Amino acid sequence: KKYKMSKVLLIGGGGYIGTVLTKHFLELQQKVVCIDRFIYNHNQSILNFEKNKNYQFVFGDFSNYDLLDSIIQGVNNVVILGGLVGDPITKKYPKTSEIINDIAIKKCIDYFDNKNISKLIFISTCSNYGLIPDNVLADENYELRPLSLYANAKVDNEKYLLSKKGKVIYSGVILRFATAFGLSDRMRFDLTISQFTKELYVNKELLVFDENTWRPYCHVNDFALLIELVFKANKELVDFEIFNAGGTGNNYTKKMIVEAILEKIPNCQIHYNQNDSDPRNYRVDFTKVKKRLNFIPKYNLNYGIEELLVAFEKGKYIDKNEDDIQYGNYELNYSLD
Numbered sequence: 001k002k003y004k005m006s007k008v009l010l011i012g013g014g015g016y017i018g019t020v021l022t023k024h025f026l027e028l029q030q031k032v033v034c035i036d037r038f039i040y041n042h043n044q045s046i047l048n049f050e051k052n053k054n055y056q057f058v059f060g061d062f063s064n065y066d067l068l069d070s071i072i073q074g075v076n077n078v079v080i081l082g083g084l085v086g087d088p089i090t091k092k093y094p095k096t097s098e099i100i101n102d103i104a105i106k107k108c109i110d111y112f113d114n115k116n117i118s119k120l121i122f123i124s125t126c127s128n129y130g131l132i133p134d135n136v137l138a139d140e141n142y143e144l145r146p147l148s149l150y151a152n153a154k155v156d157n158e159k160y161l162l163s164k165k166g167k168v169i170y171s172g173v174i175l176r177f178a179t180a181f182g183l184s185d186r187m188r189f190d191l192t193i194s195q196f197t198k199e200l201y202v203n204k205e206l207l208v209f210d211e212n213t214w215r216p217y218c219h220v221n222d223f224a225l226l227i228e229l230v231f232k233a234n235k236e237l238v239d240f241e242i243f244n245a246g247g248t249g250n251n252y253t254k255k256m257i258v259e260a261i262l263e264k265i266p267n268c269q270i271h272y273n274q275n276d277s278d279p280r281n282y283r284v285d286f287t288k289v290k291k292r293l294n295f296i297p298k299y300n301l302n303y304g305i306e307e308l309l310v311a312f313e314k315g316k317y318i319d320k321n322e323d324d325i326q327y328g329n330y331e332l333n334y335s336l337d
Contacts, residue, residue, distance in 0.1 A: 007075045009079070014036035014043070022049055023048075031055075033055075034046065035059075038059070041331075080123060083101045105157050120172050121227060124174050126246070127154070128144045128145075140176070175223075176243065177245045177246070178284065180218060181219055182307070183308070192257060197304075201309065208272050216284040229294070229295055264306070
């Protein structure tokens, strides 16, 4: 169903989730403008969109006001996806993380202070909840306990955006994303479901740390549907609101994911180990986004595993000549550290 929306600005739109959003809104016959610096050397991710008349790409830093000025005309919805995404990459490049995830994102948010846009969505993370008891579901009011540079920056930027309430024209919206899975034009295999499935398919062996720790998961296509719902929503439903983004039924332990994969790839060797350097353990309550926006994820764990296996059977992502580093947030093609 088409709806009135002249142009969507995707900041960091060439990444894993950004390319899925691009495809989604182009299929709705909407105009999409993307700004990306390709910090992971992933410029091939946008090749499928370049010939689309409704698509515009601009290379550069999202805190560059001159660059933003060149593309802001006609934009009425903005999604901020950009930055160093994930605990490992921010730990590896702490100085770059500070400059981009702390300073540049706030500067980017400031740019829209006097711009006549409708909604600005900041993509945050459920990692903000950090470490919580197994028998607790964290809703949006649950105490935040960030355990990494990545999550600390997200929490700080959430507060910064919320401080704009009553001072700007647009509606600010914070979406705390569950851990993503699903296929994308900029594929990642450093995320749990895709990583486990690929390793078991290729090597028939997997080392799993802290198998009983919980995480929520959400398919990238569902994220696109949710953002569409936010764009369509009346202002009073979303104005400077925080939403956990996902579905309660998609909370899984690592062991549950492994067992689901083994049902489709039997005769694999699993080695469990404890005391990983990542202590996060959290289950999340998604009641608010379901009630407020009627959002219910369409895609579950089994669907995500199946689509990966179909891709592998077709030879995608498993060519030994391919550089695996392109399939994740492992290395930056430039660094300020």
